[in-house]
């Protein structure tokens with residue numbers, strides 16, 4: 593992370609190598625406002641939450657996620673919805689970070705939510721379910737604008753490159769809004 597940069601930590605809610613949500617985060621990194629950096633933390637190494645394990649100390653991947661979250665100026669989650677809700681791997685990672693509550697790295701953290709689905713939903717129900725979780729964690733989740741990507745298979749090529757110019761401009765506007773809002777939140781908190 594370079595000094596003076598506004599730093600966003602991107603978290604995909606899918607482990608798939610060909611994930612549209614991973615691709616959406618990579619596309620986001622290409623349309624950032626000046627002076628903003630985005631790095632992605634993949635959840636593949638996060639084990640299933642187990643309070644017995646946590647009592648003996650967080651696993652390495654969880655410690656790394658917590659460290660990166662604490663350093664970030666804002667968090668950007670790009671996730672599919674699974675069965676109208678939050679994919680288990682994402683909820684699992686949030687559960688690890690949430691304990692112990694006093695040092696939860698999501699507390700007072702500006703968070704942006706976006707998501708891509710292969711169908712027509714654009715992840716709206718999954719995003720709403722995530723908002724509920726972040727109420728308990730006392731995070732600051734941006735209300736508007738929302739970014740919902742429907743029919744993701746038509747918007748990325750076989751290498752995961754964004755090929756939809758309208759979406760690229762929506763993504764650019766979303767990131768500009770997220771950075772402006774997160775800066776405001778951080779000044780006021």
Ligand SMILES: Cc1cc2nc3c(=O)[nH]c(=O)nc-3n(C[C@H](O)[C@H](O)[C@H](O)COP(=O)(O)O)c2cc1C
Nearest residue numbers: 606608611612613672673674675676709710711713
């Ligand atoms: C277990 C499971 C549940 C799903 N449930 C939904 C759903 O509720 N709504 C929806 O729009 N798509 C649903 N999908 C389809 C996902 O939108 C699609 O698989 C998407 O590509 C996953 O995101 P990814 O490309 O980032 O892995 C589901 C997929 C899986 C594997």
